[in-house]
Amino acid sequence: MKIAFVSGLYPPAIIGGAEIVLQTLAEGVRDRGHEVLVLTTKEGGDIERDRVNGVSVIRVPIKNIYWHGSKAPRKLWKKMIWHAMDSVNLRMSSIARDILKEERPDAMNVHVIEGWSAGVLAVGKSLGIPTVQVLHSANFMCPNSNMCRNERNCETQCISCKVLRVAHRSISNNADAVVGVSQFVLDRHLSAGFFARAKRRVAIHNVRNLNFADIGPLPKDASAERKFVFGFIGGISPVKGVGVLIDEFQSLGETNAELWIAGRGQPQYEAELKSRCSTSRIRFLGYQKQADFFPHVDALIVPSLCQDTLPTVIPEAFGFGLPVIGARRGGIPEMIKDGCNGRLFEPENQGELRTIMTRFLQGEEDLDGMRCAVKESASDYSNIGGWVDKYVRLNADLIASRGE
Numbered sequence: 001m002k003i004a005f006v007s008g009l010y011p012p013a014i015i016g017g018a019e020i021v022l023q024t025l026a027e028g029v030r031d032r033g034h035e036v037l038v039l040t041t042k043e044g045g046d047i048e049r050d051r052v053n054g055v056s057v058i059r060v061p062i063k064n065i066y067w068h069g070s071k072a073p074r075k076l077w078k079k080m081i082w083h084a085m086d087s088v089n090l091r092m093s094s095i096a097r098d099i100l101k102e103e104r105p106d107a108m109n110v111h112v113i114e115g116w117s118a119g120v121l122a123v124g125k126s127l128g129i130p131t132v133q134v135l136h137s138a139n140f141m142c143p144n145s146n147m148c149r150n151e152r153n154c155e156t157q158c159i160s161c162k163v164l165r166v167a168h169r170s171i172s173n174n175a176d177a178v179v180g181v182s183q184f185v186l187d188r189h190l191s192a193g194f195f196a197r198a199k200r201r202v203a204i205h206n207v208r209n210l211n212f213a214d215i216g217p218l219p220k221d222a223s224a225e226r227k228f229v230f231g232f233i234g235g236i237s238p239v240k241g242v243g244v245l246i247d248e249f250q251s252l253g254e255t256n257a258e259l260w261i262a263g264r265g266q267p268q269y270e271a272e273l274k275s276r277c278s279t280s281r282i283r284f285l286g287y288q289k290q291a292d293f294f295p296h297v298d299a300l301i302v303p304s305l306c307q308d309t310l311p312t313v314i315p316e317a318f319g320f321g322l323p324v325i326g327a328r329r330g331g332i333p334e335m336i337k338d339g340c341n342g343r344l345f346e347p348e349n350q351g352e353l354r355t356i357m358t359r360f361l362q363g364e365e366d367l368d369g370m371r372c373a374v375k376e377s378a379s380d381y382s383n384i385g386g387w388v389d390k391y392v393r394l395n396a397d398l399i400a401s402r403g404e
Contacts, residue, residue: 002035003395004105004129006096008115010040010057013069017312018136021181021206022111026055028388037103039096041115043067047095058099062115063091069115083143083164088171089117097123105129107395110175113139118171125174130398133175133195135185137309140168140194148239148306153329157192173197176398179391181206182310182331199401200394205334205380207387208315227281228257228361230325231297233288234313236265236273241303241327241347246276248303248353257281257361260297262288294320298367299360302326303347310335315381323370325356335381341373 009015011023022038030036042048042059044067050057062068064085065078074082096116100108100123108124109132110116118140124131137145142154142161149158157165169192172178177200180186186203189195230249236242242261249259262285264270274284285293294300300317302308307330314324314335324342326332336342343365345352359365 001107001392001396001399002037002103002105003029004037004039004100004103004108005111006039006108006116006120007111008041009069009112010038010059011052013040013042015069015071016136017206018112021136023052023055024207024384025388025391027053028384029392030055032388032392034392037105039099039116041067041069041092043070060092060095060099063089063095064115067115086114086117086143087164088119088167090119092116093119093123096120097127100124100127100129106399107132109134109391109395112136118168121171121174128402130176130395130402131174132177132179132394132398133172133198134179134181135189135309136181138185138188138307140172140189141165141192146239146306146308153305153307169194176200177202177394179204179394182334184307184331184334185309188307200398202390202394204387204390205331206310206312207381207384208312208319228299229260229297230257230357230360231260231262231293231300231322232303233262233290233293233300234302234311236261236263236270238269239304239306241305242273243276244305244347244353245301245303246273246282248351249282249357250278251351251354252357252361255361257357258283260285260293262286262293290316290320294322297322299342300324301353302332303353304329304332305347306330308332315378318374318378318381321371321374321378323365323367323374325353325360335377337373337377341370341377 005026007022009019011019026036026038036055038055038057040059041062044061048059050059064082107130110120111134121131139145141157143164172194173196175195175198178195178198180203183203232245259282264287300322302311304327310331317324324336326336326344327347328344333344336344338344343356345356
């Protein structure tokens with residue numbers, strides 16, 4: 001079986017978790033003895049054929065006003081033009097058609113459509129290639145991918161999203177199967193009328209290439225004077241709820257606890273958050289490696305305001321034996337079993353997170369029991385072989401049923 005994976009970026013070009021997930025999947029499928037090809041984009045020049053960890057990669061110069069893999073800041077008007085051109089990019093579709101006709105894969109799996117545009121699904125359909133769309137975000141519905149504006153979740157598409165995604169609902173019908181990396185993101189698209197003709201609709205949680213069994217929690221200082229540490233790690237932005245977290249922590253008053261915030265954000269926003277802190281018990285650590293951060297934290301907090309599809313920081317924390325306090329947003333409740341491996345809260349309910357933190361500090365939560373449950377949860381997200389097999393079976397089933 002030969003599978004072509006299509007995505008806007010592929011390592012070493014990385015701007016998010018989707019690129020890492022795709023690399024893990026492509027290499028896993030290859031290790032199962034199947035032929036793998038990755039179609040991705042690059043900045044300018046000619047089409048390049050590359051090999052990354054033994055996987056064949058074709059990098060196509062993007063036909064747009066800039067390459068989205070660059071981290072250079074862009075003005076709003078340039079972003080708007082870029083997304084308008086990316087909505088249905090016929091030039092990229094033409095290149096994809098030529099490559100797929102030459103390579104003749106048995107199936108095509110599309111991951112992140114940015115750079116190729118949704119039109120690549122129609123290309124697969126026209127060539128008779130069984131096609132799977134994997135949803136890592138709400139990108140089919142929203143160019144910003146998160147359906148969130150001014151720190152508020154959009155229940156439906158706003159006007160700009162409707163304009164820039166006017167063709168995506170009908171184009172989505174070219175997919176033979178659709179996979180959501182969370183049940184939430186899959187249901188959101190299906191309920192909005194996307195992928196109505198997909199024969200297979202399934203949620204497959206992402207896994208991480210970490211050996212959780214070997215990591216385990218490092219020994220913590222057992223001193224009675226040791227402070228209880230709540231932690232946050234990730235991008236520092238308004239939609240990630242860091243401001244809510246700071247306010248709720250400070251409302252605890254005097255307590256034997258600290259809040260450690262690891263990650264980076266826009267300098268102006270970071271300065272604003274720091275100015276709101278009235279206690280030295282809140283520490284901004286900047287970028288931290290997980291192995292340097294998690295062993296010194298007692299509980300992770302994921303206070304997202306936006307509908308996060310499936311934050312990988314949660315299973316990563318599970319791998320270090322940490323219970324997680326997470327917002328009832330997106331796919332977060334699919335990973336956190338309330339009262340078992342962590343706690344869930346509604347970020348818009350002022351005081352709810354503070355109450356949970358207080359219970360942790362006063363010993364009203366069974367932290368030892370949670371840590372035992374966390375180990376079981378971690379194993380669910382470390383079974384890369386089982387995860388790869390789900391995608392292999394899905395593609396094999398589509399190929400076998402072609403023409404039915």
